[in-house]
Amino acid sequence: MGFVMGIAPVVIAGVIVVLVIKRLEHKYNQNQNQGNLGKKKSKxxxxxxxxxxxxxxxxxxxxxxxxxxxxxxxxxxxxxLGAGIGYLFGYFAYEIYSKKGNNHS
Known part of the structure; x- marks a missing residue:
């Protein structure tokens, strides 16, 4: 039981990371022709x-x-778990901030 409790958070974080990467890959492939995925004008x-x-x-x-x-x-x-959940929240912040104004056209 101790082994399962020790490895479960790593598996959960891994699933979160794979889902986020697949979502970013899908979004990249969808916007590949436009070339404006997550681009801002200012450095x-x-x-x-x-x-x-x-x-x-x-x-x-x-x-x-x-x-x-x-x-x-x-x-x-x-x-x-903290890294996995932080990765997920960072992705949400990335999505929100990339949709705000000052996008590269």
Missing amino acids: GAQDLLDSLIPMGMLFGCAIGVTLSVFFQISLLSTVS
């Missing part, structure tokens, strides 16, 4: 857009480590 806005998913993962890991310190939850579980 600062483009840098922010490009860093949303990795930043989500970092914040998720930090929250996971913090939860592991205060509660008796395995560090492996909290870090892997």
Whole structure:
């Protein structure tokens, strides 16, 4: 039972990552002719857009480590779930921010 509880968060995070990558791949293939997938005019806005998913993962890991310190939850579980959930939230932020104004035409 301990092995299952230790590996389940890694599997859940892996499923989240595969789903997000498949969604981005589908969106890229759908917009390939337009060439405007996640493009911003200014360099600062483009840098922010490009860093949303990795930043989500970092914040998720930090929250996971913090939860592991205060509660008796395995560090492996909290870090892997935190990274997976942060990846998902970073993707949502990427989707929202890429649809806002200042898109490259």
